[in-house]
Amino acid sequence: QVRLVESGGGLVKPGGSLRLSCVASGFTFSDFYMTWIRQAPGKGLEWLSYIGRSGGSISYADSVKGRFTISRDNAANSVYLQMSSLRVEDTAMYYCARVQLWSGDFWGQGIPVTVSS
Amino acid sequence: SYELTQPLSLSVAPGQTVTIICEGNNIANKNVHWYQQKSGQAPVLVFSTKSSHSSVIAERFSVSESGDTATLSISKAQVGDEADYYCQVWDSGTLVFGPGTKVTVL
Numbered sequence: 001q002v003r004l005v006e007s008g009g010g011l012v013k014p015g016g017s018l019r020l021s022c023v024a025s026g027f028t029f030s031d032f033y034m035t036w037i038r039q040a041p042g043k044g045l046e047w048l049s050y051i052g053r054s055g056g057s058i059s060y061a062d063s064v065k066g067r068f069t070i071s072r073d074n075a076a077n078s079v080y081l082q083m084s085s086l087r088v089e090d091t092a093m094y095y096c097a098r099v100q101l102w103s104g105d106f107w108g109q110g111i112p113v114t115v116s117s
Numbered sequence: 118s119y120e121l122t123q124p125l126s127l128s129v130a131p132g133q134t135v136t137i138i139c140e141g142n143n144i145a146n147k148n149v150h151w152y153q154q155k156s157g158q159a160p161v162l163v164f165s166t167k168s169s170h171s172s173v174i175a176e177r178f179s180v181s182e183s184g185d186t187a188t189l190s191i192s193k194a195q196v197g198d199e200a201d202y203y204c205q206v207w208d209s210g211t212l213v214f215g216p217g218t219k220v221t222v223l
Contacts, residue, residue, distance in 0.1 A: 044215075045203055103150035
């Protein structure tokens with residue numbers, strides 16, 4: 001079955017950096033786009049970024065453009081989100097999801113990120 | 118940028134039908150995806166309007182769209198249907214989510 005497991009979250013000070021990882025299993029990873037989505041406490045879903053099958057197609061939301069970098073390693077069945085210049089408002093649960101027909105058809109359980117001094 | 122609107126909350130009595138509206142410019146021309154998120158859990162894709170995807174829970178769920186409105190209806194509502202429901206589309210290289218609708222069954 002499809003499984004996505006995020007890691008790398010935690011507490012970081014404003015201005016700091018963090019790298020999230022998402023390991024996939026149960027499907028041919030290189031056949032799918034992957035995406036990151038976050039949810040601030042008590043708020044709705046916010047799309048952040050997606051990456052194409054070979055890493056050649058990438059898009060970012062304006063809120064993270066220039067601060068976050070998405071990448072993938074198909075040999076490791078993994079997608080990453082490098083986050084830098086973190087702000088208090090980046091505090092959220094971060095989800096990776098598989099992209100199918102421009103939806104997130106399977107999601108990980110999420111990893112919390114807290115940006116606080 | 119493309120925007121989606123949804124009602125903040127809806128309530129429904131057990132056994133009745135609740136309809137969640139998602140509004141966006143010419144949304145009927147897009148593939149609209151609906152997610153269910155129960156408290157403390159990750160979202161689950163429950164329906165896509167223009168693809169064959171429907172989750173195992175979708176037999177009581179139905180979708181429709183016309184013009185600027187897409188809807189997700191839940192028939193014979195159960196307490197287990199209590200959740201936040203989000204609509205989502207793809208537009209101009211981005212994924213766009215609606216603000217979500219909290220459905221209460223009481």
